[in-house]
Amino acid sequence: AQSVSQHNHHVILSEAASLELGCNYSYGGTVNLFWYVQYPGQHLQLLLKYFSGDPLVKGIKGFEAEFIKSKFSFNLRKPSVQWSDTAEYFCALSPGKSTFGDGTTLTVKP
Amino acid sequence: DTGVSQDPRHKITKRGQNVTFRCDPISEHNRLYWYRQTLGQGPEFLTYFQNEAQLEKSRLLSDRFSAERPKGSFSTLEIQRTEQGDSAMYLCASSFPQNEQFFGPGTRLTVL
Numbered sequence: 141a142q143s144v145s146q147h148n149h150h151v152i153l154s155e156a157a158s159l160e161l162g163c164n165y166s167y168g169g170t171v172n173l174f175w176y177v178q179y180p181g182q183h184l185q186l187l188l189k190y191f192s193g194d195p196l197v198k199g200i201k202g203f204e205a206e207f208i209k210s211k212f213s214f215n216l217r218k219p220s221v222q223w224s225d226t227a228e229y230f231c232a233l234s235p236g237k238s239t240f241g242d243g244t245t246l247t248v249k250p
Numbered sequence: 251d252t253g254v255s256q257d258p259r260h261k262i263t264k265r266g267q268n269v270t271f272r273c274d275p276i277s278e279h280n281r282l283y284w285y286r287q288t289l290g291q292g293p294e295f296l297t298y299f300q301n302e303a304q305l306e307k308s309r310l311l312s313d314r315f316s317a318e319r320p321k322g323s324f325s326t327l328e329i330q331r332t333e334q335g336d337s338a339m340y341l342c343a344s345s346f347p348q349n350e351q352f353f354g355p356g357t358r359l360t361v362l
Contacts, residue, residue, distance in 0.1 A: 144292075149290075172348060174350055176353075183253075183254075183353045183354065183355050183356075184293070184341070184343075184353040185353070186350045186351075186352075189350050191348075230292050230293070232292075234348070235348060236298070236305070236306065237283065237295045237298050237306055238283070238293075238295065238351060239295065240285075240292030240293045240294075241292050242290065242291050242292045243290075243291070243292050
């Protein structure tokens with residue numbers, strides 16, 4: 141069975157603060173890992189993905205994530221958040237179907 | 251815009267009624283997925299297709315739920331004898347195999 145755990149349900153930051161959202165997964169085989177974002181009133185959309193190769197992956201809008209196989213982790217980071225980053229963030233893994241974490245709501249205060 | 255589309259966007263029904271939702275994927279994508287999402291939770295996998303073949307169905311899915319993708323293009327999700335617990339957002343996504351999924355706007359179901 142595969143599962144994804146996101147540690148923080150709600151994070152509140154001020155603009156320019158650094159962000160790290162935790163994601164741990166459980167799966168015995170080769171994984172593909174994703175971070176999706178859902179801005180208020182919009183569809184889920186891809187932030188970044190890891191399939192293989194360099195464990196540090198860069199995505200859109202200055203986000204990056206690091207795959208640490210030994211820790212079964214794929215944490216999302218951004219050095220300086222903006223008010224427009226206010227959204228819900230989901231970590232997901234696949235092969236085949238995707239299994240999602242329960243999400244982290246990020247609120248950035250101007 | 252040739253993204254994933256879903257119809258209807260909102261559905262209100264009475265308990266015991268049947269409902270059907272439609273999803274039109276991105277045309278080149280051969281995989282199509284259905285998820286259900288409730289407040290405070292991530293999308294929960296229901297089923298997925300590769301072309302017209304249904305490859306996997308969640309064990310959580312009761313036999314009141316059925317999905318089809320008859321010609322490998324659009325898909326329908328039917329819920330029979332709806333219950334209040336079926337109230338949720340139903341999401342459709344499409345992809346190439348082993349690639350990121352592109353999501354539609356969802357259908358919000360309210361069962362009274």
